[in-house]
Amino acid sequence: MDDRQEMARLREEIEAHNHAYYVLDNPSIQDHEYDALVRRLRALETVHPEEAADSPTARVGGRAAFSPVRHVVPLESLNDVFTLEELTAFDARVRAALPGPVVYVLEPKVDGLSVALTYEDGRFVSGATRGDGITGEDVTHNLLTLQTLPKTLRGAPARAVVRGEVFMPKAVFRALNAGREARGEPLLANPRNAAAGSLRQLDPEIVAQRRLDIVLFNMQDMSGPWPETHHETLALMASWGLPVIPHTVFAALPPLLDAVARLGEARDEYPFDLDGAVVKLDSLPGRRLLGSTARAPRWAAAYKYPPEQKETLLTGITIQVGRTGVLTPRATLTPVRLAGTTVTNATLHNEDFIRDKDIRIGDTVLVQKAGEIIPEILSVTLSKRPAGAAPYVFPGTCPACGAAVVREAEEAAARCTGAECPAQRARRLAHFASRGAMDIKGLGPATVELLLARGLIETPADLYRLTTADLADLPGFAEKSASNLVAAIDASRQRGLERLLFALGIPQVGQKAAVVLARHFGTLEAVRSAAPEDLTALRDIGPAIAESLRRYLGSPQGAHLVGALEAAGVRLTAAQPQPSEGGRFAGQTFVLTGTLRRHTRDQAAQRITAEGGRVSGSVSERTSYVLAGEKAGAKRAKAEALGLRILTEEEFEALFD
Numbered sequence: 001m002d003d004r005q006e007m008a009r010l011r012e013e014i015e016a017h018n019h020a021y022y023v024l025d026n027p028s029i030q031d032h033e034y035d036a037l038v039r040r041l042r043a044l045e046t047v048h049p050e051e052a053a054d055s056p057t058a059r060v061g062g063r064a065a066f067s068p069v070r071h072v073v074p075l076e077s078l079n080d081v082f083t084l085e086e087l088t089a090f091d092a093r094v095r096a097a098l099p100g101p102v103v104y105v106l107e108p109k110v111d112g113l114s115v116a117l118t119y120e121d122g123r124f125v126s127g128a129t130r131g132d133g134i135t136g137e138d139v140t141h142n143l144l145t146l147q148t149l150p151k152t153l154r155g156a157p158a159r160a161v162v163r164g165e166v167f168m169p170k171a172v173f174r175a176l177n178a179g180r181e182a183r184g185e186p187l188l189a190n191p192r193n194a195a196a197g198s199l200r201q202l203d204p205e206i207v208a209q210r211r212l213d214i215v216l217f218n219m220q221d222m223s224g225p226w227p228e229t230h231h232e233t234l235a236l237m238a239s240w241g242l243p244v245i246p247h248t249v250f251a252a253l254p255p256l257l258d259a260v261a262r263l264g265e266a267r268d269e270y271p272f273d274l275d276g277a278v279v280k281l282d283s284l285p286g287r288r289l290l291g292s293t294a295r296a297p298r299w300a301a302a303y304k305y306p307p308e309q310k311e312t313l314l315t316g317i318t319i320q321v322g323r324t325g326v327l328t329p330r331a332t333l334t335p336v337r338l339a340g341t342t343v344t345n346a347t348l349h350n351e352d353f354i355r356d357k358d359i360r361i362g363d364t365v366l367v368q369k370a371g372e373i374i375p376e377i378l379s380v381t382l383s384k385r386p387a388g389a390a391p392y393v394f395p396g397t398c399p400a401c402g403a404a405v406v407r408e409a410e411e412a413a414a415r416c417t418g419a420e421c422p423a424q425r426a427r428r429l430a431h432f433a434s435r436g437a438m439d440i441k442g443l444g445p446a447t448v449e450l451l452l453a454r455g456l457i458e459t460p461a462d463l464y465r466l467t468t469a470d471l472a473d474l475p476g477f478a479e480k481s482a483s484n485l486v487a488a489i490d491a492s493r494q495r496g497l498e499r500l501l502f503a504l505g506i507p508q509v510g511q512k513a514a515v516v517l518a519r520h521f522g523t524l525e526a527v528r529s530a531a532p533e534d535l536t537a538l539r540d541i542g543p544a545i546a547e548s549l550r551r552y553l554g555s556p557q558g559a560h561l562v563g564a565l566e567a568a569g570v571r572l573t574a575a576q577p578q579p580s581e582g583g584r585f586a587g588q589t590f591v592l593t594g595t596l597r598r599h600t601r602d603q604a605a606q607r608i609t610a611e612g613g614r615v616s617g618s619v620s621e622r623t624s625y626v627l628a629g630e631k632a633g634a635k636r637a638k639a640e641a642l643g644l645r646i647l648t649e650e651e652f653e654a655l656f657d
């Protein structure tokens, strides 16, 4: 039997077991036997990736999770225009190509994630993401959690396929980020990424919590007679009960151009983020005449608004002290509405940034938010500078502890030198507990501040002595949350050296270096006693890291903390065994690109380094594998050009079998 025959047999067998298990609820095989079949099939699919499409290995729990779906009608992109002149030129092209009067429909360009929904006999049967426009992913289960998506339609024909945009309402996005901030988790950059990430969650319950919404803006396909115009198809869709995009019909260009500008000014009033306005030819026969280029229809144009900018008053500059003592200046602004949120702060980066832009307290500054959360200061409006505004003098002492502030030659950052600085201590503790470090759930920056203020902790080792009774009468703590936190702290004892080395906050030692060191040396003692040349012999460990480790682990404070953690029962050995003689990826280099859905990048990198492989940021002839997720762009293209081995996540996983 050749590989292909074996794959076909395995697939058939697995499908039959799936049917018995999931449909008949009567398993026909032991779990481990089933797992062995799936593993064997995955391994073969790695060798013959061209045969892997629509395989049971791509599904989770027997039901299709994100299996590929071919769109009945492609989900096209849009041509962008950036000025009203370009929009006028678009209009001229349309008029030149069509006989008779030209009518347009204007719609906001919703900044979300495009999906196609299929209704049969008025029932929602499936939904898919846009993907590359030809093939998307089946996200039916997740779409079912959208409250505003009708599951049944009134008066719809036998079959209708409609296209729209899934988005995270701005209010939900703000609430989600406020929660993340309180827990010390990294913030989501913008509602679009948040919506895309949410819709691709494997667990529909999480999707449901994200309160996504949808608006529909196109009829893709429909049985029965079609109207002649786009606005009538939208009216028809609305009559069936679908939430349809706000739209206006224009028979002449000048009022349309005015409306485009007004829509941009009214951005705040929409529940979704919008990054442009879409101008579409209303006549459907006219659309057919104009047709499409390879990428986008000729009958529509997306006018992209420039990022919103506003002037506001800079009323003060505060300094935040980070865990390594770096002082970061921040501008306090008179609150101003910008791109859908109220802006009250902007980062000023460092002393040089303030000096180069000559930013002074009392200045009127121009701020911009380019789709991201943290706004930036573009410039100072010198004509509005009040008399007597003095140049800003960067503090020479730490605002938190009063110790001297130093700035090394060649460094942009100024640092507090205080060994006992309370601000650094709080940040270090929060870092210790953070997700990439010891991952102690419920111990965000606010709780750390509270514990410090009550004198309950001073160093990370003190955390392990906390009892439910210590926490129960803290503000905001009930008995349950107190015991949850104690349990979370307890669980962190077993995280292993990979995380502990990072959690200690040793300057220069990032997550990657921590993993490399832990996996190579296995114990903290071995790292501590390693000669500098043994350290720098490892990939990714340079002299600066080696020196920083020596200093930290050799210092009385470092040694004391490590001793206290050990006494508290914190594991000082690697969680993953050292790779046996280099591991299976020894000498091989991986590049990760695109959005991964089965792993975080960290997890994928950890699995690779655990097996002795190396993760690199750039593709070259020396790259052994490129692990390409969704929307992999330039790196994937380069890998293809070089003829390198490109893996999907499934193929990547199969390498471990």
Ligand code: AMP
Pocket: 076, 077, 078, 107, 108, 109, 110, 111, 112, 113, 114, 115, 130, 164, 165, 217, 245, 278, 302
């Ligand atoms: P782009 O991604 O820049 O090529 O823009 C095209 C995308 O705009 C499409 O994939 C749609 O998801 C999205 N879009 C948002 N609102 C609309 C709308 N009203 N009409 C058409 N496309 C829209």
